[in-house]
Amino acid sequence: MDSKEQKDKLRQAVLEYMDPSFRFHLTLHVPALRSIEKEARLHINQLVFEDTQFFINNKTKYELKIDRKYAIEEHPFRISKIIGHDENAFGFPANANCIVMNGDVCMEKDNTRSTRSYQRLMETVKGEEPPVCESTLKLTYITGYGEITIYASSRITTIYEGMKVLIGALFGGRKMIWSVNSMGMRTKNLRWFESGEKPFVRNVKFGHYESVNVDGLTLICHPTSFPLKILNVEMDNRILDKEILVNAEYLIVRSEMVGQDMNYLDLLMISNQKIRIKGISLDTVAGLIECWLEHGRPVGTCWLFEIPQVAGEKLSRYIKNLRMNAQVIESDRRSIKLSMGRSSILSVVHGDSTLHDNEIWIVIMELQR
Template sequence: MNTLPLQYQSLKAVLLYMDPNVRFKISHRFPSISSTEKVVPLRIEELDLGDLTTTVNQTTYKLGIYREYKKGEKIPWRAQRYNDFGGFPYDFDRFGFEIFPGHNALNPGDVSLPCPYNLVSQVERDTVHIERMHRTRLKFYQNVLKTRLGSENVEISDGEGEDTILEHYYMSLPIEELERHIGEIYEDLQPFECRRFNLKPPFVCYIMLTITSKSHKEISLMPYNMKLHEAMKDLNSFLFGGRHQSIQVQKLQLSINGTILRLPVGFKIETEQLKGLNNLSMRHDAIISMLDKKSFPLKSVSFFADDEPDFQFSDMGKTKSFTAMDVNPEIDLFSILKTLSNQRVNLSFYDSDFGIGQYLGLVQSWIENERPIGTCYSFGIEEEDTARQILKLVRANVEGAKRSKRCVSIPIRNSARLELYYIPMKSLNDSEQEEFMYYCDWVLKMRVVRF
């Protein structure tokens, strides 16, 4: 049968409505249509950017270092685990030491996401002190193992100190777990031996790309001829680089840890929602630099509220809805809420110390300042009794307030009333429940409605 290739305009129409991950695959396998694919707007439902991962909708692209051990060499348990789950997340030098080349280097297009802490440890791993520490641990584990096997007695001290607790802990471990710990220390010591005798490690490194979706997992190994951050730059440049228009994303999520996003020059996103952000005040400029101006006003922003400046995200006032999760009880939250102009606000707390009197103060503020119709604030509540006490306090202290079983209604002007009521968490849909992090059983809502 003769088949005719799609004409240019038809191909563009097909690509526009195609799943983005299928587009990437087609562009990779058929370079002849790559330029056309870059012209057609890219539409993504959910995009999650990390240091070595990029997730497009429900497909994750992950980079790591795969270690292939030489024939006859026993693969250490820890190395096998890394190989099985996407590869080692840092680079290796020629002796097998972990290294961090260019980790903090900013190249054109890269976006730095600052963080008050950095979970990536960049301490030197190849010092004499580190080797001595490994050998001390090795001797301890070997002595414990000999005792457990009955070939030697090791005196375990009495008391409650940290060392004694560790000794008793390791004496209680299964034999195979002790042997695994010993194997891990031998693995840690191996680079020192390779450097001492100028030997190559017993493995060959490859860059591993793992593409994982709901129903499929694909692994590719490539020569280790560049560092991981360079490979990540190449990967994101292939996915997103050279596009003629901003990438259209419904929900954008960013790495929790402090990191540098390796992105192509000119990377821009037109988005509706920013989801699950950390350190929002510190990352404001970095986030804004990635967003097309057409993104504003944003439909919604959700973030973890650690500090008061997190609420000062300058573009949040242009956002219809925002969700603050795990609000730090040390924040003067209710003073902040009285100044916000957002139409919808959702708040969840963890081990909250907020008093019920503060809810009364917020109600009184809304009455005095006549919030617009449609304004609705929602609060995650752990105990139903807390919600009952809030309603009882408002009913007793606000003139004209009327209470039913789970609601207090207050006339605030001729055409509107303020309603304060609570409902079970299970009555919300899944996406709404997610905003309250699941540990609240009730939701207290405060809204302005028409009579």
């Protein structure tokens, strides 16, 4: 090994022990280190993507905004200001999620609603000349210690293009598989890189989508990421048969619509054995218990329910009825075991959550031999 190789190996070793954000910041300012950094091992504990920003390890933030300055201002749209979204030449919010570049992964299946709204706005200025406006893209880099650095570009003037360049510079072009323990996806269109090794990802949490493209993960993650260890999604009956969801080792399904219960028949479509379900009603859980007792489930199936407490409802009242109407093998104050024939037992453990100030009931259903 010659002297240059030895130095490169030493630099790689030093980079591997650095905090990822500091490592990225260093190589962006020292071009000579960039190719070496791409060949070094990289592990990120948490990586969260949004439309205009992303976070590394829950402490470092990269945020893009646009500083728009109009030669002649005209309210309400044409006002000189710093904005956190893309605008078109007329000052209307741009439908940038429909703009797809090489490598991009669209995470929102249906954008027809926003497309129609954008088209209606554009009809109001049909035949007009756009106003004179100068745009500057600004990147705000905030470290875990609160230090803020702002970079500006007049060459790249849209957030979606800036995000494409930034993600490509930090994560693209890697020579070896890198790892991400937990990835959060809250962007409608991930501006992913075109070349380089993809990350080995263990856990994924999706934000709120009208219709999430779960299969998009195959274009984002290295093939060895699957099956995922944990997949966290909002309830959507259109994705329950997706291979990525079905094969996840542990599935978390949640409802973020206040006052809207999960559909009982939708839940019966889920075949996963290890699940946590958040935001489900007591009545729906009771129906699932009755269904399991009647039709069965594979031994080893274990579902945990987080049930928001509702005035007038009593979990203890339902458990009491269950004791009276089912074939009880044994029970105590916090659990009950019910016979499901000769070969299996349904164990139901219940109580209040200590994590939510007792505003959540916890029910665990498990099929045992």
